[in-house]
Amino acid sequence: MRVRGAPWDASEGSRSVWLHASTASERNIGECGLEVRELDADGLLGEGNPPRATLTGTLYVQPKYRRQGIAQRLLREAETHARLWGFGELLLPVDAKNHKAIRLYEKMGYTHQRVTEYHGKKITMKRSLYAPNIHTVHSMFNRHTPIEQP
Secondary structure (H helix, E strand, C coil): CEEEEECCCCCCCCEEEEEEEECCCCCCCEEEEEEEEEECCCCCECCCCCEEEEEEEEEEECHHHCCCCHHHHHHHHHHHHHHHCCCCEEEEEEECCCHHHHHHHHHCCCEECCCCHHHCCEEEEEEECCCCCCCCCHHHCCCCCCCCCC
């Protein structure tokens, strides 16, 4: 599997990238977007908030390629971009009813942020990109992820 980043034209953030996962036989098996936006610590937009790295494009993997580590690889790639841009944490909004996504994010070290009435149906999750007891040097940088061909 290969992950590539491309400019994200639809982004409202000051810096952004759209990540695509592909194999030799298929161009797009998964994708997600990362951008820098002015957010508070709970993931809510507002003027005057500091810029924060946010996974705002839906993290998606084609059904036949799920449960092979592709979503984890895309998320790690987004984390690497955020680190290279100088950010120490990554925020991501997720639908409160998307239990599979929430389990994935929790497994990868993301924690729930405070929920307010302004969040609507979403919750915000956050993870430190330099947490010492979660990462090794190898987990902080990209690596080859083998994919089973269906």
